[in-house]
Every structure is written in structure tokens, then in C-alpha cells.
Amino acid sequence: MDIWLGLLAAPTAVLATQSLDYALIRLACAHGAAWPMHAVSAAAFLFCAFSAWLAYGRWRAERSLGEPMYAARPARGAFFALMAMIVGALCAVVQLAMWFPQWLLPACR
Template sequence: MKTWLGLLGAPTVVLAAQSADYALVQFACRWGTFAPLCAVSAVGFVFSAIATIAAFYQWRATAAPFRASYDARAARPACLVFAAMGVGALCTLIQLTMWFPQWLLSPCR
């Protein structure tokens, strides 16, 4: 399950956060605050970071040193979890870069 959170959950949450931010721009402009936008982005960032950390711990548990004549199937879970860790880290970075302009720009522009 930790693998799928990094592979599928993190990108889905980042895209959902971006969609929710676009939907909340009119309300944020009308209310004069961008707290709802920051809340949505913070939730997306925290979820992506947690999914990445969970994938990292799963990778450390599955990535054991293999003998020189190992079966290739034994390395597949570690490779998949490593990919989940990379995707989760990329999604965390993307969410942070989408959140950064909200600190500098007004939602009414």
C-alpha cells in the first residue's frame, strides 16, 4: 500500500489540489484572503511528503543486498518502491512550487 501511495496517490492529490485552488480563486478574491488556497496547498504538500517518506521506509525494508546470482524477481519490489519514492518526491516538489506563488501574488490578479 505504501508503494501505491507514492506512485498513484501523490500525483492524484497534487492534481486535485491544483483543481481545487483554481476553483477557490474566486472565493478567495471575494473574501479578501487566500487562506483557503494555502490550506488546500498545505494538505497536498503534507500528503505528498508523507507518501514519499512512507515509500522511503518501505524501500529501506525491501532493498536488501542481493547475491551475485540472485533471481531478478526478488529485486522487483525494491525497484517499484524506489520509483514510488521518486514520483512522491517529484510531486512534493511540484506542490511546493505551485504553492510558492500564492505567498507572493494576490488571488485577485
């Protein structure tokens, strides 16, 4: 499950956050409070970082130290864990980049 969080759930969380932030613009303009948008963005960033951390732990458990590289063993688990770690980390960086303008620009402009 920790691999699928990084591969599928992290990109879905980033896209869902973008949709929710667009939906929360009216609330931010009407009430003058941008904290719901910040809360959604922070939760998505933490989720993406957590999924990358879980995939990193799985990758460390899957890779073998000390075995020769020519030994026949399935490398599929380690490869998927590495890809989940990379995708989860990339999604965390993308989410942080999408969250940054919310700090600088007002919501109603």
C-alpha cells in the same frame, strides 16, 4: 499500500490541488482571504512528502544488505518502492513550486 500512495495518489493529489485552487480563487477574491488555498496546498504538500517517506521506508525494508547481487531474488518490490519514493518526492517538489506563487501574488490579480 504505501507504494501505491507514492505512485498514484501523490500525482492525483497534485492535480486535484491545482483544480481546487482554481475553484477557490472566487472565494479568495470575494472575502479577501487566501487561507483556504494555502490550506489545500499545504495539505497536498504534506501528503506528497508523507507518501515519499512511506515509500522510502518500504524501499529500505525491501532492499537486502549483504546479499550478492547475482543471487536470484525478486527485485520487483524494491524497484516499485524506489519509484514510488521518487514520484512522491517529485510531486512534493512540484506542489511546493505551485504553492510558491500564492505567497507572492495576490489572488485577485
